[in-house]
Amino acid sequence: MRSPIPDYLLEVLDACGADAGAVADYIPELAAANPDRFGICVATVDGAVYAAGDADVGFTIQSMSKPFTYALALADRGIPDMDERVGVEPSGEAFNEISLDRESGRPRNAMINAGAILTHSLVDGQDGAARSERVRQGFSRFAGRDLVVDESASSSEFASAHRNLGMAHLLKASGVLECDPVDVVEGYTRQCSITVSCRDLAMMAATLANAGTHPLTQERLLSRPVVRQVMSVMMTCGMYDAAGDWMTDVGIPAKSGVSGGVIGALPGQVGVAVFSPRLDTHGSSVRGIRVFERLSSDMGMHLMDVAQEGRSALRGSYVSEGEDAVTVYEMQGDLRFAGAETVVRAIAAADHTTKRVALDLTRVYRLHDVGRRMLLECVRRLELDGRDVLVIDPERTLSGTARTGKDPLEVVDSLDAVLSRPTHRLE
Numbered sequence: 001m002r003s004p005i006p007d008y009l010l011e012v013l014d015a016c017g018a019d020a021g022a023v024a025d026y027i028p029e030l031a032a033a034n035p036d037r038f039g040i041c042v043a044t045v046d047g048a049v050y051a052a053g054d055a056d057v058g059f060t061i062q063s064m065s066k067p068f069t070y071a072l073a074l075a076d077r078g079i080p081d082m083d084e085r086v087g088v089e090p091s092g093e094a095f096n097e098i099s100l101d102r103e104s105g106r107p108r109n110a111m112i113n114a115g116a117i118l119t120h121s122l123v124d125g126q127d128g129a130a131r132s133e134r135v136r137q138g139f140s141r142f143a144g145r146d147l148v149v150d151e152s153a154s155s156s157e158f159a160s161a162h163r164n165l166g167m168a169h170l171l172k173a174s175g176v177l178e179c180d181p182v183d184v185v186e187g188y189t190r191q192c193s194i195t196v197s198c199r200d201l202a203m204m205a206a207t208l209a210n211a212g213t214h215p216l217t218q219e220r221l222l223s224r225p226v227v228r229q230v231m232s233v234m235m236t237c238g239m240y241d242a243a244g245d246w247m248t249d250v251g252i253p254a255k256s257g258v259s260g261g262v263i264g265a266l267p268g269q270v271g272v273a274v275f276s277p278r279l280d281t282h283g284s285s286v287r288g289i290r291v292f293e294r295l296s297s298d299m300g301m302h303l304m305d306v307a308q309e310g311r312s313a314l315r316g317s318y319v320s321e322g323e324d325a326v327t328v329y330e331m332q333g334d335l336r337f338a339g340a341e342t343v344v345r346a347i348a349a350a351d352h353t354t355k356r357v358a359l360d361l362t363r364v365y366r367l368h369d370v371g372r373r374m375l376l377e378c379v380r381r382l383e384l385d386g387r388d389v390l391v392i393d394p395e396r397t398l399s400g401t402a403r404t405g406k407d408p409l410e411v412v413d414s415l416d417a418v419l420s421r422p423t424h425r426l427e
C-alpha cells in the first residue's frame, strides 16, 4: 500500500494555495524570491519524513533561527543565567519593535529582534566569528546536514541593518550587551542568512518535538528542560503580535520568518515546515499560516485538544492461576500523573486475594518522575500491607532507580519468570 500522507499533504497545498500578501522587498535577495513557491515537510519524532511541493527549495532562515539560537544559548549558559538576561513575556508587538523592559533594559523575549540579537551574543565563542560558527554548526546538527550562510543575503541585510544596529547600541547603552554591538548584529545577520529548505526546518523542529534528540541521527542535542523552555517561548511569543490568534486557532509552538517560512514543533509528535514567500502585515507567510490552521484542525494538532492518556494507562489487571498466584497490574504508554493515578486508584480499591502483587511495566514507554514516585510509594504501601511486590520491568523503566534505604525491588523480565520464580534482584 502507498502511504496516504503525501497525497494528503498535496491536497492541503492545493486547498491553501490562493494568492495573498506580498514578498518581503527590503533586500534584493528576498525581493527576488519566486512568490509562487509553496512547499511543506512533516517529520515525525521517530524519523518518518513526508514532503510535498517545493520542500527542497533553499531560502534564508531569518527569524526561524531565533528559537534555535535561544536553545544554544540556554545550553551554553544554563536556564537561570539566560532568564536573568532575556525575558520570557510576550511583547504583543511587531518583531522589530524596540521592546526593552523600562527598568532592567532587558529584552522582553528571545523571539523579537532585540532579544534575538542579545541571545546571539550569549552563545559560546570568544569573538563574533566563533559565535557565528557555533550557531552555524549547531543549526547543522539540528538539521542533520551541513548548512551554509547565503553570503549575498547576509551582506545586503547587514548593509541595511540600521534598526537592528540601533537596538544593539541601546542594549549596549543599557548595560545588558557585553560585546561589541556591530559585531553582534553582523553575527545575528549571518545567523538569519543561513540557507535551509522545508526539509531541513522540519528536521530542526522535529528535534525540538522529540525533546532534543535528533529523530534520524539519534544524537541528543539539547536537554529536556532547554527544549521545554524554547517551545514555551515559541508558543507564547513566536508569532509576535499575532500570538493570541495563533494560540487559539492553531495551538502549535511556532516561528515564522520574513523569507516566507513557518515552522511548528508539536511536542512528542511532529516538526512541520511550510514555505511560501508572500507575507501578511505581521511579516508571516499567508499560505504558511493557512496550512498550519488546516493541519491543526484536520489532524487534531492543537496543544489544547485534550488527550486523555490517563484512561489508557492501566491496560488490565488479573490474577494468575495456581499455587503461586499473583495479582498483576498491567500498564502501558507514557505514564504521567493522570496515568499513574488510575493505576494507584485501582490498586488502592482492590481487595487482594494473593500474597504476591506484580506491577507489569513491559508496555510502559516512558515513566515520568511523578509516575515513578507514585508507583514506588504504591510498592511501599503494598509491602506494609504484607504483600510481596514484584516488578515486571524488562527495560528497567521503574527499577533503574534504587530505593534508598530500602530493600531492593524484586524485578523480573517477564510474567513467565514470575510464575516459575527464577527472579533476580537489582541492587
Ligand code: GLN
Pocket: 062, 063, 064, 095, 096, 113, 157, 164, 189, 192, 256, 257, 258, 259, 283
Ligand atoms: N533578518 C530579519 C531581521 O532581523 C529577520 C526578521 C524576520 O524574519 N521577522 O530584521
